[in-house]
Amino acid sequence: MWEYSDKVREHFFNPRNSGPLEEANGIGDVGSIQCGDALRLMLKVEPETEIIQDAHFQTFGCGSAIASSSALTEMIKGMTLDEALKVSNQDIADFLDGLPPEKMHCSVMGREALQAAIANYRGEEWSDDHEEGALVCKCFAIDAVMIEDVVTANNLNTVEEVTFYTKAGGGCAACHEGIEEILAKVKASRPGAGETSPPPACPATPEAPKPPSKKLSIVEKIAKIQEVLESVRPMLQRDHGDVELADVQGKKIYVHLKGACSGCMMEAATLGGIQQKMIETLGELVQVLPSSHMPVEA
Amino acid sequence: MEPIYLDNNATTRVDPAVVEAMLPFFTEHFGNASSIHAFGSEVGKALKKARGQVQALLGAEHDSEIIFTSCGTESDSTAILSALKAQPERNTVITTNVEHPAILTLCEWLEKEGYIVHKLKVDKKGRIDMDEYRSLLHDRVAIVSVMWANNETGTIFPVAEMAEIASAKGIMFHTDAVQAVGKIPIDLKNTKIDMLSLSGHKLHAPKGIGVLYLRRGCRFRPLLRGGHQERGRRAGTEASASIVALGKACEMAMHNMEAENTTVRRLRDKLETGILSQITHCFPTGDVSNRLPNTSNIAFEYIEGEAILLLLNKMGIAASSGSACTSGSLEPSHVMRAMGIPYTAAHGTIRFSLSVYNTEEEIDRVIAAVPPIVAQLRKLSPYWTDKGPAANPEAAFAPTYA
Numbered sequence: 265m266w267e268y269s270d271k272v273r274e275h276f277f278n279p280r281n282s283g284p285l286e287e288a289n290g291i292g293d294v295g296s297i298q299c300g301d302a303l304r305l306m307l308k309v310e311p312e313t314e315i316i317q318d319a320h321f322q323t324f325g326c327g328s329a330i331a332s333s334s335a336l337t338e339m340i341k342g343m344t345l346d347e348a349l350k351v352s353n354q355d356i357a358d359f360l361d362g363l364p365p366e367k368m369h370c371s372v373m374g375r376e377a378l379q380a381a382i383a384n385y386r387g388e389e390w391s392d393d394h395e396e397g398a399l400v401c402k403c404f405a406i407d408a409v410m411i412e413d414v415v416t417a418n419n420l421n422t423v424e425e426v427t428f429y430t431k432a433g434g435g436c437a438a439c440h441e442g443i444e445e446i447l448a449k450v451k452a453s454r455p456g457a458g459e460t461s462p463p464p465a466c467p468a469t470p471e472a473p474k475p476p477s478k479k480l481s482i483v484e485k486i487a488k489i490q491e492v493l494e495s496v497r498p499m500l501q502r503d504h505g506d507v508e509l510a511d512v513q514g515k516k517i518y519v520h521l522k523g524a525c526s527g528c529m530m531e532a533a534t535l536g537g538i539q540q541k542m543i544e545t546l547g548e549l550v551q552v553l554p555s556s557h558m559p560v561e562a
Numbered sequence: 563m564e565p566i567y568l569d570n571n572a573t574t575r576v577d578p579a580v581v582e583a584m585l586p587f588f589t590e591h592f593g594n595a596s597s598i599h600a601f602g603s604e605v606g607k608a609l610k611k612a613r614g615q616v617q618a619l620l621g622a623e624h625d626s627e628i629i630f631t632s633c634g635t636e637s638d639s640t641a642i643l644s645a646l647k648a649q650p651e652r653n654t655v656i657t658t659n660v661e662h663p664a665i666l667t668l669c670e671w672l673e674k675e676g677y678i679v680h681k682l683k684v685d686k687k688g689r690i691d692m693d694e695y696r697s698l699l700h701d702r703v704a705i706v707s708v709m710w711a712n713n714e715t716g717t718i719f720p721v722a723e724m725a726e727i728a729s730a731k732g733i734m735f736h737t738d739a740v741q742a743v744g745k746i747p748i749d750l751k752n753t754k755i756d757m758l759s760l761s762g763h764k765l766h767a768p769k770g771i772g773v774l775y776l777r778r779g780c781r782f783r784p785l786l787r788g789g790h791q792e793r794g795r796r797a798g799t800e801a802s803a804s805i806v807a808l809g810k811a812c813e814m815a816m817h818n819m820e821a822e823n824t825t826v827r828r829l830r831d832k833l834e835t836g837i838l839s840q841i842t843h844c845f846p847t848g849d850v851s852n853r854l855p856n857t858s859n860i861a862f863e864y865i866e867g868e869a870i871l872l873l874l875n876k877m878g879i880a881a882s883s884g885s886a887c888t889s890g891s892l893e894p895s896h897v898m899r900a901m902g903i904p905y906t907a908a909h910g911t912i913r914f915s916l917s918v919y920n921t922e923e924e925i926d927r928v929i930a931a932v933p934p935i936v937a938q939l940r941k942l943s944p945y946w947t948d949k950g951p952a953a954n955p956e957a958a959f960a961p962t963y964a
Contacts, residue, residue, distance in 0.1 A: 276872060282942050297945060300866060300885060300894060300909040304944040322944035324909075326868035326885070330942060 268327060269361035275331035280338050285320035290385025292377040301325040301370065303333055305377035307340075309385050314345045321377075328360075328367040335359045336374040345382050351375065354502075365405030400442045403435025403530075408446060415450045423447070427533065434533045482512075485546065489517060492541045500525055500534070507538070510555035517542060520555045565878040566924045570764075571713050571741060571857060571915035572882055576807070577766040583810040584768070587803035595800050596791070605802045612809025619812040620758065620775055621749030629774045629792045630805050634740040634761030635664040637774035638707070640785040640796070641736040641757040642668060645705035646677065648781040649734075652704035658682040658690060658719070660897045661709050664759075665738055682708075686902050687849040688717040696727060705734045710742035710758075714884055714897040714913055715848025716857025718746070722753045729754035734780065740764050740772075744815035745822050745854050756780040762804065766917075767811035771804035818918050826916050827855035829925050833914060834858040836929035841936050843951060847903060847911060856916040859884075861898075861907035864946050865939040870912055873935040879928055884911040906945070 268276075288306035295302035302325065308318040319337040323330050335356055340348040353371040357363045363371055383390030397409030414420065414429050423443050427434040433443050480488065486509075493507055500506055505525030510518040517539075525534060531554065539552035567575070587608065593601030595609050610625070617625045631637045642655060642665070655672060657665055659681040669679045680698050682690050690708075699706075706728045711718045725735040736757040742748065744765035750758065757780065762771035776782055776795065788797030834846060843863040862870065867883025874881055884895030885908075893899065894908035903911070914928070940946040 273872075276869070277876065279942065293944070297864075297909070298905045300905075302944055322942060324864065324943045324945055325866050327872045329866070330869060 267364060268331075269363075271335075271359075271361045272328055272331040272363065275334040275360065276327040279321075279330055279334040281318075281320045281334065281341075283320060283322065285318060287318075288320070290381040292380030292382070292384055292390070294377045294380055295325070295373050297324060301329050301373055303329065303373050303377045305333070305336070305374075305381045307381045307385060309345065316340050316343055316345065316348060325370065325373075326367070328363050328370040329373065331360055332356055332363070332370045332374045333377075336378060340378065345385070348378060349382060351378060365402055366399055368405050400446070401430075401432035401435065401439045404431040406430050406432035408442075411443060411446050412450060415447060421447065421451070428537065431530070431533075434530050480546065486512060488545050489542065492538065492545050493519070496538055496541065505534075507534075511558060513558075515548070515550045517550055517552045518555045518558045519552060563878050564924075565880065566920070566928060567880050568914040568916060568920065568928065569880045569882050570917040571716075571913065573763045573769065574766045574917055575919065576763075576768050577811065577814060579814065580767055580807045580810045584803040584807035587806050591802070595802060596789070605800075608806050609800055609802060612805045612812075615809035615812045616760075616773055619743065619748070619816050620760070620773075621747075621751050622775055623751040624778055626793065627750075627775055627778055629776055629796050630800060630808075631772040631774050631796055632770055632801070633772040634662075634738065634759050634764075635772075636785070637759035637761075637772045638662075638664040638736075638738055639668055640774050641759065642672075642705055642707055643785060644781075644783045645734050645736070645757075646672070647783040649704045652702050654678040654680065654700075654703045656680045656682065656695075656698055656703055656706045658684065658708055659900045660684055660688060660712055660714075660717075661707070662713055662738060662740070665707055665709070666896070678702075684900050688712060688715050688847070688897070688901050689849055690719060690724075692720075692724075692727075695724060699728060699731045699733055701732070703728075703731075703733045705736055707736040707738065710737045710739035710748075711746070711854050712848065712897060713741050714895060714911075715859045715901075716741070716854035716915075717848040718742070718852050718854065721755065725754040725756075741854060741857075744812070744819070745856055747819060750775060750777075762808040762811060765811050765815050767808040768804055771801055771808045773808070821918050823855050826918055826920070829920055829922065830856055830858050830914070830916050832922075833916075833925045833928060834860065836925075837932050840929075840933045844936070845907070847898065847901065857913065858915075859911055859913045861903060862910040862912065862936050863907045864943050864951055865910045865936060867910050867912055869939050870910065870935060873938065874912075874931065877931045877935075879931060881915075882913045884913070885909045 285306035285308060287308050290307035290309055292305045302323065304322045306320045307316050310317050319341050321333040321337050323333040339351060339356065339359055353368065353375040356371040356374050357368060380390045397407040400406055400408050400411055411426060411430060411432055415426060418429060420426055420429065423433050423440050426432055426443050433440055489509060489512065493509055497506060504523050506522040507525060508520050508522065510520050521531060521534070525531065535552050535554065539550065542550050542552055587605065591604050591608065593605045595602055595605040613625045613628045616628045622628060631640065655669060655677060657669055657679065673679050682695055684690055706724065708719050708721055708724055710721050721737045728735040734756045735754060737755055738759045739748065740759060740761040741764065743760040756777045758775040760773045763769040782795060784795050784797065786797045791797055791800055837860060838844060838846070844860055847859045847861050867885030871881060871883050884898050894905065895911065898908040898911055945952055
């Protein structure tokens with residue numbers, strides 16, 4: 265059984281705003297009975313102000329699909345259409361205190377129904393740009409379509425590269441075989457496939473970057489380190505984590521991993537990614553370590 | 563409110579008598595059966611008794627034909643990989659497209675490794691076409707593996723007849739019988755079945771114990787190599803407590819076989835009739851006249867299975883579903899798709915699987931609980947109106963994309 269939050273369960277057992285809405289002037293239908301999820305979102309929009317006065321839903325789907333639909337209608341009531349369009353699927357999931365990774369598509373469906381309903385109200389055509397594939401990486405909820413797109417766009421060749429770009433495969437390793445299959449499939453479809461060319465080697469250690477023209481002062485160096493940390497923080501914060509600088513000792517940069525990052529099974533990968541950026545920015549080989557590795561007596 | 567457990571095809575409770583039988587093997591009888599001293603020989607004797615109890619339930623000719631493993635999946639993998647390894651000149655496996663993932667996932671991997679796998683199709687009741695089966699048997703086939711009974715629908719396959727046909731062509735026959743053992747009588751000595759898998763936790767023994775039956779004379783290669791346990795056919799120290807438990811559970815299954823096919827069958831039929839007579843647009847799946855006595859799989863149209871399960875769970879009722887959402891995949895159960903059950907129904911399939919522990923009173927409670935749940939979810943469904951299903955459900959709901 266899934267680990268549903270209390271809020272998901274509550275919205276599933278007592279769905280708000282279900283059933284047809286007679287005075288609806290914007291209706292969005294998404295999903296299909298084939299894939300086991302279908303959602304009709306009905307909006308009653310005040311034409312003068314474009315405020316959503318009422319919202320109802322009808323859903324064919326699992327517990328989280330029904331809960332996401334219910335949550336969405338509660339969230340958008342009273343919003344203007346432009347405000348409602350800013351509601352992301354992550355917002356819906358957050359409203360419900362999170363969804364299991366396999367169920368994130370339920371919140372995606374809610375966002376799409378909203379876009380479809382608003383397009384319908386405005387008399388526009390809404391076309392879906394979202395194609396959903398089978399879930400490959402369960403640790404980070406990455407599906408096959410996303411991996412294939414990223415592999416194609418960036419000409420990736422190894423599981424390690426896929427992990428670096430998408431996080432897929434960075435957790436329990438169960439999906440490495442699946443990622444390898446996608447890599448093989450994309451490789452076979454590349455122009456010139458079939459010709460023999462040696463597989464590009466993945467360097468075991470990052471290549472030593474060119475030395476900078478002049479040596480950085482310690483102040484300049486710390487400023488640059490802070491710059492790098494600032495650049496990765498939004499990404500970590502999105503996953504409810506954070507990072508801050510603890511100390512710099514020679515070539516060792518110690519950081520505090522905070523929130524969801526501390527104790528995360530991706531800690532090593534996160535630090536590895538930060539280290540890579542540090543090396544590129546500072547122009548020298550450095551090591552990024554968790555603050556727990558700091559020597560007791562510095 | 564006492565919970566009602568109707569998910570016995572997933573797993574079963576360990577019978578208290580079974581627990582009692584196994585407990586001493588954690589404490590005073592902790593020895594290693596291979597040891598020469600008294601601690602070991604006590605255990606050795608207990609394993610021999612358990613082997614005999616399993617032999618009796620399966621109707622095997624010799625107790626040495628019973629190999630203890632860790633689970634049904636291990637038995638399945640051992641059987642198929644052994645057949646391929648022992649007969650390198652044969653590269654083909656024949657199975658069905660409604661097998662358990664223990665077989666299907668292994669076969670998918672074998673295909674990647676270069677082996678040829680033929681999956682027999684089933685008709686809309688889940689039955690195999692025997693003519694298609696006969697036409698596929700040739701001298702490159704290493705093994706046929708067909709489940710005795712399907713876990714989702716309970717549909718029984720004619721494995722004894724299929725084994726006769728394979729045997730006449732000199733082809734090995736394996737059956738995954740984890741759902742059948744203990745529910746229907748089995749008498750292996752009077753069949754041509756070469757290998758059979760069973761799983762302890764499906765018949766009131768603990769999880770983590772299984773059996774591979776291997777007919778005497780059948781060519782074999784072990785999966786796990788190491789010590790001499792199980793005559794070198796499955797290395798690894800015997801899980802003595804679990805083996806003793808399985809022996810006891812098999813003895814009890816023999817004793818309960820009649821109740822399984824009378825009392826349990828009657829309760830299953832009562833449950834199914836009770837539900838079908840109260841709810842429109844639902845139907846039983848599988849071969850209703852030829853299935854396990856404990857299983858009923860009902861498809862409720864226009865609603866989704868996980869939602870049904872969550873509401874049943876709230877009422878203290880445990881069942882399972884073939885919907886996509888319960889497995890985390892995008893497709894409903896491969897068994898439902900193989901039978902051509904339409905998507906409007908396949909996502910709403912619910913499996914009720916009973917055991918001898920279920921009572922009349924429990925079944926009455928379930929019969930009363932299901933109709934309001936179905937009505938509640940249909941009220942939420944865009945494919946359903948006050949009067950019943952939308953006249954043309956596919957047209958009534960016209961998504962921007964599908």
